[in-house]
Amino acid sequence: xxxDVYELAAVSRRISEADAAARDVTVAQWHVLSVLSGGSATVxxxxxxxxxxxxxxxxxxxELVTAGLAERRDNxxxxxxxxxxxxxxxxxxxxxxxxxxDASRAGAVSAxxxxxxxxxxxxxxxxxxxxxxx
Numbered sequence: 001x002x003x004d005v006y007e008l009a010a011v012s013r014r015i016s017e018a019d020a021a022a023r024d025v026t027v028a029q030w031h032v033l034s035v036l037s038g039g040s041a042t043v044x045x046x047x048x049x050x051x052x053x054x055x056x057x058x059x060x061x062x063e064l065v066t067a068g069l070a071e072r073r074d075n076x077x078x079x080x081x082x083x084x085x086x087x088x089x090x091x092x093x094x095x096x097x098x099x100x101x102d103a104s105r106a107g108a109v110s111a112x113x114x115x116x117x118x119x120x121x122x123x124x125x126x127x128x129x130x131x132x133x134x
Contacts, residue, residue, distance in 0.1 A: 005124070019101045025093065028052075028060045029069070033094045036070060036086040044081060069093055 013027065020027045035046050047057040061084050064070035069090030075083045086094065109117065 001127070015105075016101075019097070023093070023097055023100065025069075025097070026060070026063075028056070029064055029067075030094070030097055032057065032060045032064060033069065033086055033090050036064075036084060037091060037094055040073070040083040040085040042075060042078070042081045042083060046084070064090060 016027045016030065020030050025033075031050055032046055035041055035049055041049075043054050043057045043061060046052075046061070047054045050057070061070060061072070064086075065072050065084070068087060070084050070086050073083045073085065075081050112120075
């Protein structure tokens with residue numbers, strides 16, 4: 001099953017790379033924007049959530065700030081770990097990415113019922129929780 005998850009991730013990554021490139025962002029930027037859509041976060045928080053190095057997230061966060069899709073603010077809780085948040089433009093870009101890609105992704109799994117998709121999600125979450133020791 002783990003090999004199937006890796007294969008699914010690889011296929012999803014290839015599709016996402018093409019979708020992102022067509023909309024002038026990278027997949028990494030898309031992922032960081034997705035995290036920031038939930039509110040402000042530090043680079044270590046984002047890195048932990050995405051399973052990436054802090055250095056990689058720092059680079060992507062800087063790219064998003066330069067592009068006007070995110071902003072960096074002082075963190076009152078930790079002077080050396082800035083907070084990043086998506087700007088209105090960043091949230092708009094993320095919403096457009098999702099809107100543009102939802103239909104094709106839904107079509108790709110249309111042979112599966114909603115119940116089957118929910119069961120698959122719940123199973124994967126259970127496996128993930130077990131592997132993470134939760």
